[in-house]
């Protein structure tokens with residue numbers, strides 16, 4: 001008996017047309033997903049500028065002699081205090097460790113108070129009241145080649161760091 | 166004379182013949198009557214069931230949108246001008262203070278109304294099937310409402326604005342995963358959530374313009390889109406929920 005030219009299309013056999021058809025279907029969806037992904041990624045990338053027009057993290061804050069021993073000095077516009085003690089200098093980042101407001105130095109009470117939620121810090125930046133969880137950050141302070149103090153906001157220093165000058 | 170009849174007919178297509186069929190026809194072809202459902206359950210119009218809170222939200226949103234549009238005429242999102250614009254609105258522009266206050270009060274009212282609306286939906290168990298997804302859309306609306314208040318707060322560019330946004334974006338910095346200082350953080354300080362919000366590492370001109378866009382275009386647009394979905398869903402669920 002002759003075999004039929006085309007097999008019966010039973011449930012287990014899949015025609016070439018169906019395979020190609022579904023391949024095309026998923027490939028089309030793949031292309032759509034890729035295009036949307038590229039657009040989405042582009043939009044996300046566009047939120048990150050390549051250059052920032054921000055003040056340099058490294059800046060000079062004058063000569064050591066211009067600071068009195070025992071004084072706390074805010075460098076306006078830079079958000080940094082330069083403190084001079086008998087043992088040397090240190091720089092404190094003027095940014096509350098609670099949620100980032102700028103505390104105010106009260107010379108008469110020798111305390112930093114944050115106006116936002118009332119955190120308080122000793123002169124050395126150590127927190128003692130309010131919601132702030134840790135001491136104010138210390139910044140790296142050095143003496144530049146021209147003999148002036150130089151702060152690097154990108155580098156933190158430990159609490160016992162002192163610059164002798 | 167004919168021209169007036171023609172003008173009238175172009176505005177009101179159904180003519181004036183009064184019969185039951187014509188009444189139905191008039192409702193069907195009229196846009197504003199069409200927005201309102203043709204049939205409402207008795208329970209749905211009982212004031213003490215919805216307290217009109219969803220509708221009040223719409224009202225407050227329209228109020229903020231209109232007053233906000235007028236404020237935009239006098240406001241420039243520039244760090245050197247924004248605060249001066251506020252002073253002008255208060256002291257130079259007729260009804261400027263009134264306009265600002267209307268915008269502000271409506272915004273506060275919206276936050277209150279959206280919260281109470283949520284409470285009403287919860288207490289009447291209206292979040293249950295088939296309305297579960299409308300609750301989810303509602304959460305989106307709630308978030309948009311809060312974000313509108315947050316972004317609008319920066320625009321006057323005064324001390325209150327500046328430090329409020331400092332606090333808010335520092336919270337963003339402490340978000341899990343997407344914040345640079347949060348738990349399980351994977352992104353650095355120049356790529357995290359705070360950076361995207363600020364457009365840099367400090368609150369400055371790039372921040373103001375981002376917040377301005379979000380406040381005046383992005384968020385209201387999203388809110389209108391979600392509101393359309395929200396109302397569509399209320400309709401498709403068969404109108405306001407009712408006791409079973």
Ligand code: HEM
Pocket residue numbers: 215216217218219220222223279282283286291292296299300301302303304306307310392395399404405406407
């Ligand atoms: C901008 C914010 C919102 C607007 C303009 C709005 C508007 C509305 C309106 C007009 C209704 C019709 C019934 C009524 O007035 O109570 C409604 C119903 C509903 N809303 Fe909202 N809504 C908002 C936010 C929310 C929120 C935050 C939730 C919950 C998370 C929510 C969940 C619901 C649900 C589940 C219904 C159906 C209630 C029922 O059928 O009884 N909506 N909304």
Ligand code: FES
Pocket residue numbers: 096097098099100101114115116117118119130131132332
């Ligand atoms: S930001 Fe200083 S106490 Fe909250």
